[in-house]
Amino acid sequence: MKKMNKLLLACAISTMAGGNVYAATLKLAHALxxxxxxxxxxxxFADQVKAKAKLRVKxxxxxxxxxxxxxxxxxQGGTIAFTKVSAAPLTAFAxxxxxLSLPYLYKDRATYDAVLEGPIGQEILESSHDAGFVxxxxxxxxxxxxxxxxxxxxxxxxxGMKIRVQNSALSIDTIKALGGTPVPLPYGELYxxxxxxxxxxxxxxxxxxxxSRHYEVKKVFSYDKHTMxxxxxxxxxxxxxxxxxxxxxxxxxxxxxxxxQQETNWNNYVEKSITExxxxxxxxxxxxxxxxxxAVKPVYDKFRKENPDxxxxxxxxxxx
Numbered sequence: 611m612k613k614m615n616k617l618l619l620a621c622a623i624s625t626m627a628g629g630n631v632y633a634a635t636l637k638l639a640h641a642l643x644x645x646x647x648x649x650x651x652x653x654x655f656a657d658q659v660k661a662k663a664k665l666r667v668k669x670x671x672x673x674x675x676x677x678x679x680x681x682x683x684x685x686q687g688g689t690i691a692f693t694k695v696s697a698a699p700l701t702a703f704a705x706x707x708x709x710l711s712l713p714y715l716y717k718d719r720a721t722y723d724a725v726l727e728g729p730i731g732q733e734i735l736e737s738s739h740d741a742g743f744v745x746x747x748x749x750x751x752x753x754x755x756x757x758x759x760x761x762x763x764x765x766x767x768x769x770g771m772k773i774r775v776q777n778s779a780l781s782i783d784t785i786k787a788l789g790g791t792p793v794p795l796p797y798g799e800l801y802x803x804x805x806x807x808x809x810x811x812x813x814x815x816x817x818x819x820x821x822s823r824h825y826e827v828k829k830v831f832s833y834d835k836h837t838m839x840x841x842x843x844x845x846x847x848x849x850x851x852x853x854x855x856x857x858x859x860x861x862x863x864x865x866x867x868x869x870x871q872q873e874t875n876w877n878n879y880v881e882k883s884i885t886e887x888x889x890x891x892x893x894x895x896x897x898x899x900x901x902x903x904x905a906v907k908p909v910y911d912k913f914r915k916e917n918p919d920x921x922x923x924x925x926x927x928x929x930x
Contacts (some may be wrong), residue, residue: 635666636691636849639681641673641797646821646884647875648694648749648841655692655843655868663860665853666689677796679777679924686742688848694749697839698778704738709779709920709927711905712913713787713836721930722838727869730923733886735842743844746865749872752880755837757819758811761895765789765905774800774812774840784836785813787906797822804828817876820883825892836906843868896917 639658642648649671656667670690675681681693682703700707707801709715715721723733726748735745756762758771766792777794785792793809804827809830810831813836817824843865850858884894914921 616656623734635668637670637675637689638667638692639670639675639684639690640694641677641681642671642818643821644671644692647817647879648751648871650875651749651868651872652692652694652843653865656872658864658867659861660770662864663857665857673678673798677798679796682743682844685844685846688846690846691849692845694841694843696751696776697748697779697842699774700738700842700844701778701780703741703743704734705872705917706734706737706920706923707842708735708780708913709924711778711784711837711839712924713784713909714903715927716838717930719822724785724930725927728924733923738844739847742847744850746843746845746862747869748840748842749869750876751839751841752815752817752836752876753833754813754815754839755831755833755897756811756813757824757831758826759828759830762811762834762897763892763895764898770888771810772808774803774809780913781837783909783912784906787900787909788836788905790907800824801827812874815882816887817879821886825890829891830893830895831887832895832897834899834902871901 638652640652642651644703649669653669659665659667675690676684678693678695680697681690682699684690686703697707697710701711712894716725724841731748735748738745756768756773761765762768765788768785768788771790772793773785773790774795775785775792780790780792793803793811795803799824800809800812801824804812804824812824814824815832819831825831845861853861887894914924
């Protein structure tokens with residue numbers, strides 16, 4: 611009789627939880643500081659999911675639970691539900707993401723939006739389920755450019771320089787094509803690496819350069835805009851599969867709305883960052899982008915040779 615009562619109790623608990631294994635608080639973790647616009651957008655996402663999907667979500671910023679690689683592994687294992695990760699390191703788990711790290715991929719901002727918000731973007735987001743995570747949305751991360759001790763006006767200026775890059779084959783190939791020496795390093799180690807001369811410079815967007823305080827050690831920011839690699843809001847596949855259809859529908863809708871929130875938060879923060887960076891005596895340089903575009907052509911040749919399955923999708927993007 612006692613065994614029967616325990617069984618009935620377990621069934622009742624399962625029913626009350628809606629069959630959702632993850633009825634407890636869902637963790638959303640990322641490695642960026644709380645002042646970064648991505649944190650603002652993710653906090654908004656968490657609040658909306660709580661309100662609309664009736665799921666408890668707690669946000670852990672500042673790399674509290676680990677760096678991007680750690681967090682993605684935790685998402686894959688279902689330890690945390692959501693994280694934000696750059697599309698660049700995702701290439702190790704889902705090959706379709708490789709496309710998004712190609713230098714000078716888009717003709718203009720309109721093409722960027724059309725790719726990421728259209729069928730191509732959706733196909734890429736859904737390509738990683740078997741790897742343990744599902745992409746919910748691409749979040750604007752601006753264009754990446756170089757910051758060093760000297761102006762980088764042409765690829766010639768990068769020769770002999772050690773440049774920190776994300777742990778991505780395409781990021782490494784791009785820096786090599788431009789004449790620099792790529793040094794993959796975790797983002798959290800970059801400030802001290804710049805300070806100690808482990809690397810001569812790095813490449814990133816304006817908000818990250820400002821919020822990380824990297825301007826304290828590298829005062830020249832050169833606008834070569836070699837890539838526009840988006841951030842990706844991802845959810846653990848095991849958590850996702852445990853949710854109801856209605857909960858998944860709501861989360862997708864909220865993620866889509868978060869894209870617009872991020873666009874506003876990003877633009878506002880870029881303006882603030884530039885104003886403050888000028889006060890810190892940062893020098894902004896306009897690079898000769900045409901020379902950078904010419905220098906990275908071998909990256910495309912190698913990509914097409916090594917990724918024949920992705921060539922049709924690349925052709926579609928370049929034809930837009």
